[in-house]
Amino acid sequence: xxxxxxxxxxxxxxxxxxxxxxxxxxxxxxxxxxxxxxxxxxxxxxxxxxxxxxxxxxxxxxxxxxxxxxxxxxxxxxxxxxxxxxxxxxxxxxxxxxxxxxxxxxxxxxxxxxxxxxxxxxxxxxxxxxxxxxxxxxxxxxxxxxxxxxxxxxxxxxxxxxxxxxxxxxxxxxxxxxxxxxxxxxxxxxxxxxxxxxxxxxxxxxxxxxxxxxxxxxxxxxxxxxxxxxxxxxxxxxxxxxxxxxxxxxxxxxxxxxxxxxxxxxxxxxxxxxxxxxxxxxxxxxxxxxxxxxxxxxxxxxxxxxxxxxxxxxxxxxxxxxxxxxxxxxxxxxxxxxxxxxxxxxxxxxxxxxxxxxxxxxxxxxxxxxxxxxxxxxxxxxxxxxxxxxxxxxxxxxxxxxxxxxxxxxxxxxxxxxxxxxxxxxxxxxxxxxxxxxxxxxxxxx
Amino acid sequence: xxxxxxxxxxxxxxxxxxxxxxxxxxxxxxxxxxxxxxxxxxxxxxxxxxxxxxxxxxxxxxxxxxxxxxxxxxxxxxxxxxxxxxxxxxxxxxxxxxxxxxxxxxxxxxxxxxxxxxxxxxxxxxxxxxxxxxxxxxxxxxxxxxxxxxxxxxxxxxxxxxxxxxxxxxxxxxxxxxxxxxxxxxxxxxxxxxxxxxxxxxxxxxxxxxxxxxxxxxxxxxxxxxxxxxxxxxxxxxxxxxxxxxxxxxxxxxxxxxxxxxxxxxxxxxxxxxxxxxxxxxxxxxxxxxxxxxxxxxxxxxxxxxxxxxxxxxxxxxxxxxxxxxxxxxxxxxxxxxxxxxxxxxxxxxxxxxxxxxxxxxxxxxxxxxxxxxxxxxxxxxxxxxxxxxxxxxxxxxxxxxxxxxxxxxxxxxxxxxxxxxxxxxxxxxxxxxxxxxxxxxxxxx
Numbered sequence: 001x002x003x004x005x006x007x008x009x010x011x012x013x014x015x016x017x018x019x020x021x022x023x024x025x026x027x028x029x030x031x032x033x034x035x036x037x038x039x040x041x042x043x044x045x046x047x048x049x050x051x052x053x054x055x056x057x058x059x060x061x062x063x064x065x066x067x068x069x070x071x072x073x074x075x076x077x078x079x080x081x082x083x084x085x086x087x088x089x090x091x092x093x094x095x096x097x098x099x100x101x102x103x104x105x106x107x108x109x110x111x112x113x114x115x116x117x118x119x120x121x122x123x124x125x126x127x128x129x130x131x132x133x134x135x136x137x138x139x140x141x142x143x144x145x146x147x148x149x150x151x152x153x154x155x156x157x158x159x160x161x162x163x164x165x166x167x168x169x170x171x172x173x174x175x176x177x178x179x180x181x182x183x184x185x186x187x188x189x190x191x192x193x194x195x196x197x198x199x200x201x202x203x204x205x206x207x208x209x210x211x212x213x214x215x216x217x218x219x220x221x222x223x224x225x226x227x228x229x230x231x232x233x234x235x236x237x238x239x240x241x242x243x244x245x246x247x248x249x250x251x252x253x254x255x256x257x258x259x260x261x262x263x264x265x266x267x268x269x270x271x272x273x274x275x276x277x278x279x280x281x282x283x284x285x286x287x288x289x290x291x292x293x294x295x296x297x298x299x300x301x302x303x304x305x306x307x308x309x310x311x312x313x314x315x316x317x318x319x320x321x322x323x324x325x326x327x328x329x330x331x332x333x334x335x336x337x338x339x340x341x342x343x344x345x346x347x348x349x350x351x352x353x354x355x356x357x358x359x360x361x362x363x364x365x366x367x368x369x370x371x372x373x374x375x376x377x378x379x380x381x382x383x384x385x386x387x388x389x390x391x392x393x394x395x396x397x398x399x400x401x402x403x404x405x406x407x408x409x410x411x412x413x414x415x416x417x418x419x420x421x422x423x424x425x426x427x428x429x430x431x432x433x434x435x436x437x438x439x440x441x442x443x444x445x446x
Numbered sequence: 447x448x449x450x451x452x453x454x455x456x457x458x459x460x461x462x463x464x465x466x467x468x469x470x471x472x473x474x475x476x477x478x479x480x481x482x483x484x485x486x487x488x489x490x491x492x493x494x495x496x497x498x499x500x501x502x503x504x505x506x507x508x509x510x511x512x513x514x515x516x517x518x519x520x521x522x523x524x525x526x527x528x529x530x531x532x533x534x535x536x537x538x539x540x541x542x543x544x545x546x547x548x549x550x551x552x553x554x555x556x557x558x559x560x561x562x563x564x565x566x567x568x569x570x571x572x573x574x575x576x577x578x579x580x581x582x583x584x585x586x587x588x589x590x591x592x593x594x595x596x597x598x599x600x601x602x603x604x605x606x607x608x609x610x611x612x613x614x615x616x617x618x619x620x621x622x623x624x625x626x627x628x629x630x631x632x633x634x635x636x637x638x639x640x641x642x643x644x645x646x647x648x649x650x651x652x653x654x655x656x657x658x659x660x661x662x663x664x665x666x667x668x669x670x671x672x673x674x675x676x677x678x679x680x681x682x683x684x685x686x687x688x689x690x691x692x693x694x695x696x697x698x699x700x701x702x703x704x705x706x707x708x709x710x711x712x713x714x715x716x717x718x719x720x721x722x723x724x725x726x727x728x729x730x731x732x733x734x735x736x737x738x739x740x741x742x743x744x745x746x747x748x749x750x751x752x753x754x755x756x757x758x759x760x761x762x763x764x765x766x767x768x769x770x771x772x773x774x775x776x777x778x779x780x781x782x783x784x785x786x787x788x789x790x791x792x793x794x795x796x797x798x799x800x801x802x803x804x805x806x807x808x809x810x811x812x813x814x815x816x817x818x819x820x821x822x823x824x825x826x827x828x829x830x831x832x833x834x835x836x837x838x839x840x841x842x843x844x845x846x847x848x849x850x851x852x853x854x855x856x857x858x859x860x861x862x863x864x865x866x867x868x869x870x871x872x873x874x875x876x877x878x879x880x881x882x883x884x885x886x887x888x889x890x891x892x
Contacts, residue, residue, distance in 0.1 A: 075548075081755045082755025082756060083755070097571055098572070099558075099572065101548065102556060110548060117749065117751055118717070118803075118805050118809055119717070119719050120778040120780060120801060121780050122720070123782050123802050124778075124780035126544070127782070129549060144791070145793050148751060150792045150793075151784055151794065155784070183793065187789075187791045264710075264767065265711070265744055271565070273565050274567065280756070283756055287757045287760040288759040290760075291757075291759050291764030293763065294764065295764065296764040298744075298746075298764065300744075300746050303563065305564055305594055309865065310726070311729060311734075312734075313862045313863075314864075316737075316864030316865070318733075318736075319710065321744070322744070332565075332566040332567050333570075334566060334567050336573070339601070346590055346591055346596040346599070346629045346630070347591050347629065348593075348600060350877065350879055351597070355566060356564055356569050357566040358876075359593065359876065360565065362876045365871070366869070366872035369871050370867035417763070418759040418762030421816035421819070421820065422758065423812070424812075424816075425812030425816050426808050426809045426812035428812070429811055430800075431796065433793075433796055442815070
């Protein structure tokens with residue numbers, strides 16, 4: 001099999017010569033801290049051997065439950081937020097047919113999402129839609145008390161109970177939660193739901209290769225065996241202690257060097273609209289891992305060529321504080337040729353007979369040249385094909401690089417203390433039991 | 447009627463006292479340049495009186511064609527990129543039911559988009575879907591030769607010709623294009639398509655209130671009369687020459703002051719997932735208008751509370767180079783109450799009887815306090831309800847503020863020279879006739 005590759009040649013004029021080589025010691029020391037599990041946040045390194053440690057029987061259980069749910073429900077609602085949402089959606093959107101939900105004879109259940117926001121209109125419209133549909137619910141929460149998914153699950157469970165008898169309700173709910181404790185675990189035991197475990201040593205944003213991601217991804221009709229195979233291959237490859245065989249080390253090195261040289265914003269670029277949510281997943285991975293202690297690259301994402309017609313102007317000619325990391329898919333799945341037109345009023349006949357992807361690739365190359373000319377450095381990650389195997393590689397690649405990169409930045413890449421601040425205020429404002437002092441304090445401030 | 451409002455009190459500790467007041471002269475001089483049409487880019491100020499100048503007969507023609515298309519087609523493909531795509535999608539997504547396309551008896555045609563990318567897989571899947579659907583095509587392009595929409599339209603037109611007879615094809619295509627010249631204009635005249643005009647003095651990112659946006663928006667079942675009414679109200683209000691009555695002047699002033707004080711990134715925040723594409727439209731509006739001459743705020747967008755679980759950590763505690771502009775919708779359309787649960791395992795009973803929106807509002811307030819405490823300034827724009835009228839207000843508000851803001855930044859807010867660079871390279875690489883010298887030059891470089 002091939003592998004994803006990284007090309008940093010278009011960053012050369014923006015970082016000091018030899019800088020990448022000079023950083024080698026730091027980079028592989030950081031990697032060694034991951035391997036030896038003796039760096040900060042080392043109680044959350046379970047993601048490192050997720051690909052190779054999953055057993056055939058675990059995969060079989062996931063596939064078997066997925067098949068039951070697929071047989072039972074036309075609509076499947078995944079209830080989760082952050083890492084319990086983005087990885088799932090990233091993989092499904094990347095591999096699935098863009099319009100499957102509109103096809104008359106669709107092959108897969110429609111996957112919908114809830115508990116990833118607290119929009120009252122969104123919630124109403126979702127519940128209203130599901131009233132007359134056959135649906136099932138996957139609820140993904142370690143504690144079972146995270147506000148957004150807990151509200152959504154309460155409402156969806158009530159709707160299931162209204163539509164189906166007790167046995168049927170039970171068969172339409174799967175809980176992905178803690179192995180031993182927490183509200184959702186307790187409920188699942190009592191109601192005898194099918195359950196899957198979120199490991200203690202895997203943080204939300206690193207959890208896509210646990211049942212958190214694997215179950216809904218399998219339900220959507222995606223081949224999780226191949227996903228795991230790809231990530232196992234990358235796990236092995238990234239044990240390498242040299243740049244030549246370790247693209248994660250190269251990525252971690254170059255993005256930190258660019259950051260040190262004033263490139264404060266990294267834009268993840270795709271030329272393939274299916275990668276949109278992969279970029280959202282990546283934003284959480286890097287933003288939440290590195291955005292702390294008043295430092296960290298600001299991460300943004302664009303879909304090209306779409307956003308060349310919106311953010312393109314800024315990227316070409318705004319403040320020179322950005323660099324781009326491009327996800328380039330070498331081979332599309334399908335084949336669409338631009339037809340000839342005898343009138344040629346649109347002047348496109350010079351493209352007749354070419355594949356659409358050939359134009360896309362020249363747009364990519366033309367943009368690369370234009371942006372580098374405009375002083376935006378460019379890292380290019382090439383993906384042989386957009387299928388489960390290479391997405392598995394890509395996920396593990398980004399995770400490993402994130403761990404190394406966070407250590408180089410000298411932060412704990414595996415915590416997220418800043419996410420608690422708004423929650424504490426929200427609980428205080430809502431008068432949550434146990435927050436009486438905070439409630440008094442915040443009311444005084446208002 | 448009410449109006450959208452701006453609250454800048456949570457920027458006070460980040461800009462010098464009196465700074466807003468001191469900028470007043472500059473701000474209203476910039477506004478005066480717009481009114482007198484004597485600033486840079488003044489041949490593209492047609493957007494300024496679009497709301498008030500549209501006639502009932504123009505609106506009636508749009509509605510009448512929209513109704514014909516609605517009656518004829520189950521699927522309507524809007525072919526366009528940049529300003530010919532984002533405004534349309536922003537308004538439709540904001541007002542329409544989030545799941546209408548999944549309902550058994552949906553009220554409106556499904557609106558799909560093409561020509562906003564060059565993805566070969568996307569194109570294949572779209573064409574494959576439409577093979578056995580009744581569909582129509584709106585093609586939006588001033589020239590008719592912009593690469594992305596021209597490719598998509600060629601392919602879609604071929605599919606229409608395969609499915610329908612000549613008369614039927616003609617009735618399933620509407621062209622929105624130049625009044626007098628260009629490839630699409632010529633084709634539309636020859637084939638006798640229904641046509642609408644893109645005015646010469648309105649740039650793409652300011653064109654949503656022309657037929658570019660109004661026709662597809664009407665086809666989607668959105669009330670364009672109310673949209674125009676709201677924007678007319680805002681057009682009138684923003685003639686005011688004082689901060690108290692002119693929120694656009696306030697917004698332009700404060701964001702420039704924050705920028706001058708090192709806040710280089712503006713994040714547009716919503717707490718209502720339907721506003722996602724409104725933010726995409728806004729990113730083009732500000733990114734393309736201001737990102738030039740090596741300056742301009744970098745614009746990004748988040749959907750909260752979703753992205754509090756991804757970008758929240760960075761915003762709370764990363765580099766202190768950001769400010770937030772929050773779109774807050776005061777009143778949701780529907781009413782969903784959190785039910786009581788006797789077991790209360792999820793510990794949510796303290797919320798029982800409250801509306802979902804009440805929790806959302808406390809999340810918003812709690813986040814506001816947390817982020818301001820964390821030194822991220824906050825501008826708040828409140829929108830009474832998410833309906834056509836207030837979206838009309840919001841669109842005009844952002845457009846006018848953008849014109850003022852761009853003049854304060856001392857750029858031409860109405861051009862986009864940087865967008866040409868990648869196109870020239872792409873044409874050279876593809877060997878487009880007329881680019882022979884560029885082709886030679888770029889091949890030499892590779």
